[in-house]
Amino acid sequence: MAIGSNSSNNSSSKVKGYFERISESKRDFRRRLAALPIAEKLRLLDSLRERMLAIRRGSNAVATRKTIVQETPSER
Amino acid sequence: MAIKEAIQIINRMEADGVIERYAIGGAVGATFYLEPVATLDVDVFIEFRAQPGSRLVSLEPIFTYLRDRGCTMEGEHIVIAGWPVQFLPANSNLLQEALVAAVEKSVEGTSARVFTAEHIAAIALQTGRAKDKARVLQFIEANAVDLGRVREILTRHGLNGNWQQFEQQFLK
Numbered sequence: 001m002a003i004g005s006n007s008s009n010n011s012s013s014k015v016k017g018y019f020e021r022i023s024e025s026k027r028d029f030r031r032r033l034a035a036l037p038i039a040e041k042l043r044l045l046d047s048l049r050e051r052m053l054a055i056r057r058g059s060n061a062v063a064t065r066k067t068i069v070q071e072t073p074s075e076r
Numbered sequence: 077m078a079i080k081e082a083i084q085i086i087n088r089m090e091a092d093g094v095i096e097r098y099a100i101g102g103a104v105g106a107t108f109y110l111e112p113v114a115t116l117d118v119d120v121f122i123e124f125r126a127q128p129g130s131r132l133v134s135l136e137p138i139f140t141y142l143r144d145r146g147c148t149m150e151g152e153h154i155v156i157a158g159w160p161v162q163f164l165p166a167n168s169n170l171l172q173e174a175l176v177a178a179v180e181k182s183v184e185g186t187s188a189r190v191f192t193a194e195h196i197a198a199i200a201l202q203t204g205r206a207k208d209k210a211r212v213l214q215f216i217e218a219n220a221v222d223l224g225r226v227r228e229i230l231t232r233h234g235l236n237g238n239w240q241q242f243e244q245q246f247l248k
Contacts, residue, residue: 033111033112034218034220038108038181038182039183039184041107041111042080042104042107042112044112045079045107045112045115046078046079048114048115049114049116051114
């Protein structure tokens with residue numbers, strides 16, 4: 001029992017440590033982005049916007065295709 | 077860089093007297109202090125002037141000026157250098173104060189006037205949508221605002237309740 005409990009504690013603290021590292025790494029990345037020269041950050045804004053528009057275009061295309069599929073009469 | 081080109085055109089509008097003092101706010105304004113925040117448009121706050129002999133304010137001179145320079149309308153935005161820009165009136169005491177206090181920042185030699193971090197945070201608290209509250213949290217986490225100054229601004233504009241609610245929701 002004690003061994004099982006220790007093993008479970010170890011595994012949960014490993015998982016916790018893993019998530020803490022991810023969290024810290026994200027915070028560090030955000031800090032580094034924030035510290036970039038403003039021109040660089042505005043260039044990133046340009047790219048982010050392009051990406052958002054591409055995703056929207058993609059989502060709209062999928063929605064349109066889905067609608068068409070639903071409207072196609074069954075051949076059976 | 078498209079957004080820099082948009083800022084240059086807005087600067088030219090100001091120099092040509094089409095708009096009076098302007099300042100960038102919203103997500104683009106916040107990017108001057110934080111990590112880049114994905115956005116689809118640029119919020120430009122301006123002092124609206126009534127037409128001579130009229131008490132009504134009109135955006136028409138702005139649209140005419142920009143249309144003559146090849147810009148197009150897209151809903152309530154005007155597309156400048158590929159970026160939809162929204163010209164918004166500084167129509168509250170808080171926005172007017174933010175416009176007066178706005179600071180000049182240099183973008184590779186191009187001047188851009190931007191709201192201070194504290195005013196962006198105060199305006200976000202006043203607007204109060206989820207994304208605005210997220211922005212205030214970003215400012216606090218990044219230590220990019222002087223919270224004392226934010227509290228002063230909020231007090232001046234009767235927004236202490238907004239702060240208390242935010243504090244209760246996210247900081248306690």
